[in-house]
Amino acid sequence: MLCSVNTAVKGYKGELIMKIQIVYYSRYGSAKEIAYKIKDKLKADSISDITDLKSITGDLLIVGSSIYAERPDKKITNLLLDKEGLLKDKKVALFVVCLAKEAKVIREIEIGGPVYLRKMEEALNREPVAKKIFGGKLIPSLLSDDDYKRQEAFYKRLNMPFNGADITSEDEIDEFIRELKAAE
Numbered sequence: 001m002l003c004s005v006n007t008a009v010k011g012y013k014g015e016l017i018m019k020i021q022i023v024y025y026s027r028y029g030s031a032k033e034i035a036y037k038i039k040d041k042l043k044a045d046s047i048s049d050i051t052d053l054k055s056i057t058g059d060l061l062i063v064g065s066s067i068y069a070e071r072p073d074k075k076i077t078n079l080l081l082d083k084e085g086l087l088k089d090k091k092v093a094l095f096v097v098c099l100a101k102e103a104k105v106i107r108e109i110e111i112g113g114p115v116y117l118r119k120m121e122e123a124l125n126r127e128p129v130a131k132k133i134f135g136g137k138l139i140p141s142l143l144s145d146d147d148y149k150r151q152e153a154f155y156k157r158l159n160m161p162f163n164g165a166d167i168t169s170e171d172e173i174d175e176f177i178r179e180l181k182a183a184e
């Protein structure tokens, strides 16, 4: 059972210092890599994989998910739905990591980064203080048999070669950091 710990501390002038916590879902490591870069650049206080999350300790919670089959991870969505009210007084920022960064329509279905981010925003049900769509990475040799077959079939349907991709960008991380610092 998750709990929320109130951790706001005061600086030497009596000002409140915001604690920053990062929670992410990553299956093959690219969202984890991005989450850790955010942690280092922001000097965040804590970071955890959603499956290891024990408590909400941040005043600013940065929640990110890699995208599989057009949606963010279910545990991440459940955290944002916040049935227990643990995020009530928290600032929340969101990010997704995917390959289809731009919105597009395939067979009359809208897909892409803005759609994935919107699913997280709908679960949160309020404006996040910052949000970002990150380009991810897909390395076929790392995939489980099932994921490999799914992706192979997907690319075949699109008549595209299945070679893997890496569209990660350090600049995107820096842009998000600037947005987060403005929201602190």
Ligand SMILES: Cc1cc2nc3c(=O)[nH]c(=O)nc-3n(C[C@H](O)[C@H](O)[C@H](O)COP(=O)(O)O)c2cc1C
Pocket: 025, 026, 027, 028, 029, 030, 031, 032, 066, 067, 068, 069, 070, 071, 097, 098, 099, 100, 101, 112, 113, 135, 136, 137, 138, 139, 143, 146, 147, 148, 150, 151
């Ligand atoms: C089985 C499978 C399904 C995927 N589905 C999507 C998708 O629906 N939309 C998308 O943009 N990217 C999709 N991707 C790409 C991943 O979002 C991308 O590789 C991401 O960087 C993976 O993050 P991770 O390394 O943290 O797991 C898929 C990848 C796999 C292997």
